[in-house]
Amino acid sequence: MVDHILEVADLTLRYGGQTALNGISFAVPRFEIFSIIGPAQSGKSSLLRILNRTIDFNPEARVTGSVLLDGEQVLTTPHVHDLRRKVGMVAPLPVGLPLSIYDNVAFAPRLAGVHNKSDLDGLVESCLRQAALWDEVKDRLSQLGTRLSGGQQQRLTIARALSHSPDLLCLDEFSIAIDPVTTMRIEEVLRELKTKITIILVTNLIQQARRLSDRTLFLWNGSIIEQGTTEAMFSEHPANSLTYDYIRGAFG
Amino acid sequence: MKPLRRNLFDRLPELLIEGVIRLCGISAILLVFGIFFFVFREAYGLLPSGDFHLSHFLFDTHWNPASQSGPAYGTLALLAGTASVTILSMAIAIPFGLGSAIYLSEFCAPYRRETLKVVIEILAAIPSVVWGFIGLMVMNPLIIAVTGAPIGLNILNGGLLLALMSIPIIASLGEDALKAVPDSFREAGLALGASRWQLVYRVLLPAARPGLLAAVLLGLGRAVGETMAVLMATGHSVRVPSSVLDSVRTLTATIAAELGEASVGSHHYQLLFLVGIYLLAITSIFNLAADYLVRGRRRSSR
Numbered sequence: 001m002v003d004h005i006l007e008v009a010d011l012t013l014r015y016g017g018q019t020a021l022n023g024i025s026f027a028v029p030r031f032e033i034f035s036i037i038g039p040a041q042s043g044k045s046s047l048l049r050i051l052n053r054t055i056d057f058n059p060e061a062r063v064t065g066s067v068l069l070d071g072e073q074v075l076t077t078p079h080v081h082d083l084r085r086k087v088g089m090v091a092p093l094p095v096g097l098p099l100s101i102y103d104n105v106a107f108a109p110r111l112a113g114v115h116n117k118s119d120l121d122g123l124v125e126s127c128l129r130q131a132a133l134w135d136e137v138k139d140r141l142s143q144l145g146t147r148l149s150g151g152q153q154q155r156l157t158i159a160r161a162l163s164h165s166p167d168l169l170c171l172d173e174f175s176i177a178i179d180p181v182t183t184m185r186i187e188e189v190l191r192e193l194k195t196k197i198t199i200i201l202v203t204n205l206i207q208q209a210r211r212l213s214d215r216t217l218f219l220w221n222g223s224i225i226e227q228g229t230t231e232a233m234f235s236e237h238p239a240n241s242l243t244y245d246y247i248r249g250a251f252g
Numbered sequence: 253m254k255p256l257r258r259n260l261f262d263r264l265p266e267l268l269i270e271g272v273i274r275l276c277g278i279s280a281i282l283l284v285f286g287i288f289f290f291v292f293r294e295a296y297g298l299l300p301s302g303d304f305h306l307s308h309f310l311f312d313t314h315w316n317p318a319s320q321s322g323p324a325y326g327t328l329a330l331l332a333g334t335a336s337v338t339i340l341s342m343a344i345a346i347p348f349g350l351g352s353a354i355y356l357s358e359f360c361a362p363y364r365r366e367t368l369k370v371v372i373e374i375l376a377a378i379p380s381v382v383w384g385f386i387g388l389m390v391m392n393p394l395i396i397a398v399t400g401a402p403i404g405l406n407i408l409n410g411g412l413l414l415a416l417m418s419i420p421i422i423a424s425l426g427e428d429a430l431k432a433v434p435d436s437f438r439e440a441g442l443a444l445g446a447s448r449w450q451l452v453y454r455v456l457l458p459a460a461r462p463g464l465l466a467a468v469l470l471g472l473g474r475a476v477g478e479t480m481a482v483l484m485a486t487g488h489s490v491r492v493p494s495s496v497l498d499s500v501r502t503l504t505a506t507i508a509a510e511l512g513e514a515s516v517g518s519h520h521y522q523l524l525f526l527v528g529i530y531l532l533a534i535t536s537i538f539n540l541a542a543d544y545l546v547r548g549r550r551r552s553s554r
Contacts, residue, residue: 057439081446089443164444
């Protein structure tokens with residue numbers, strides 16, 4: 001029996017009259033990297049926004065179905081802030097909050113009530129180390145986070161997403177604003193993190209999904225075309241010919 | 253092939269627009285210096301004359317420039333009047349103004365926001381004479397009835413009026429400053445588990461600080477420079493106040509009340525212009541200090 005951290009069943013999302021996700025179902029096994037691929041407008045980012053309930057801020061959005069995170073119903077949980085601490089989120093473009101590097105990482109722990117200086121120091125250091133940023137910033141932690149380079153800022157947002165020790169880390173096309181070398185470093189980081197947390201990776205880079213993930217889901221126009229082990233999806237004979245065409249760049 | 257350098261005729265409209273825009277920019281600087289220059293020119297004649305001492309002007313509390321026997325021209329009591337009314341009004345207007353800015357920008361339903369913004373703009377457009385009238389006819393009896401003070405035209409009355417006049421400015425500019433904070437900051441903060449209020453004071457207020465400071469300063473500028481309402485509502489009595497129920501007179505009200513009676517070129521007339529320079533200097537120092545604060549903060553975080 002596979003231990004699933006996330007179980008999505010018959011999930012439908014509508015913006016006004018427009019259907020963004022059309023009754024999708026999938027499950028993510030614990031301690032794996034699960035990637036979601038698909039062309040623009042296929043509903044990938046909306047899906048992530050449902051997972052941490054930031055979809056709530058769009059008054060047009062209507063969500064039905066079931067999303068179980070560790071057995072808890074995400075869509076109706078009254079403990080939204082606790083839910084968001086369980087789900088780390090990294091946006092496509094790095095968003096450094098207008099605070100120092102230290103305060104960026106200490107933000108979520110402080111919200112959760114950690115105020116002890118030495119606890120915070122240790123937490124900040126370990127998160128920055130896990131995001132492979134510590135050596136570059138350890139001497140200037142009081143500098144504004146927004147002054148780092150794009151790649152450094154993206155690693156800062158990863159450190160920040162790890163700071164509330166999430167069970168699930170979601171990355172939404174984390175590499176579109178950074179150079180290939182930094183991308184490879186972050187991919188290295190993700191492989192190491194996999195031993196401790198589950199990672200959902202939304203990406204447009206098909207080869208990135210192939211390199212990193214254990215399982216892949218192909219989303220197209222709000223519907224799942226195919227899902228399975230990355231090996232099977234990227235083989236010469238995936239179950240659906242659309243998958244074959246998309247992966248080989250025939251469209252999308 | 254087209255030549256890379258276009259000829260003068262092609263570029264003429266662009267040069268023209270560039271020139272006009274440059275002129276607009278420079279005119280702002282010229283106007284400020286022009287105002288300083290002309291006000292100073294009117295007051296200048298007083299300075300070399302033997303009976304003017306700067307220390308007397310700044311630190312004496314007796315103001316009686318029209319007296320034939322012994323004219324006194326100390327502005328300390330007037331400054332105390334301006335300061336007391338301004339401080340009271342800011343103590344009320346800053347929390348209420350910023351509070352409504354935060355409410356409008358972060359907590360308010362969209363349809364209600366539109367209504368509220370229109371109402372706030374109407375509030376900002378009420379002429380100060382009308383405020384003065386309200387102070388005279390509504391607040392005056394109210395303050396007498398509530399506090400038992402012998403007269404309701406005092407610091408409390410003027411401070412409340414100025415607060416009501418500054419709140420719409422602080423609220424609407426503050427809301428603009430908060431709205432200018434990118435939504436990605438809000439999403440990032442909320443995704444980290446912040447509640448709406450935690451988001452406001454941990455992320456949005458720091459991010460919008462320069463804009464909010466500018467909003468408060470413009471509100472303060474309005475309070476310091478306001479004339480008509482305080483002239484009508486503060487009781488017009490020259491003295492250093494000891495409680496908020498004392499009547500005072502402000503620097504601005506003094507100029508407005510006395511300039512019409514002073515003959516052009518007289519010492520009294522020149523003195524009133526000197527008071528004008530004094531006011532200009534005070535507001536300039538406020539603005540420069542705030543500018544320095546905003547910049548200093550940016551530099552230190554670099």
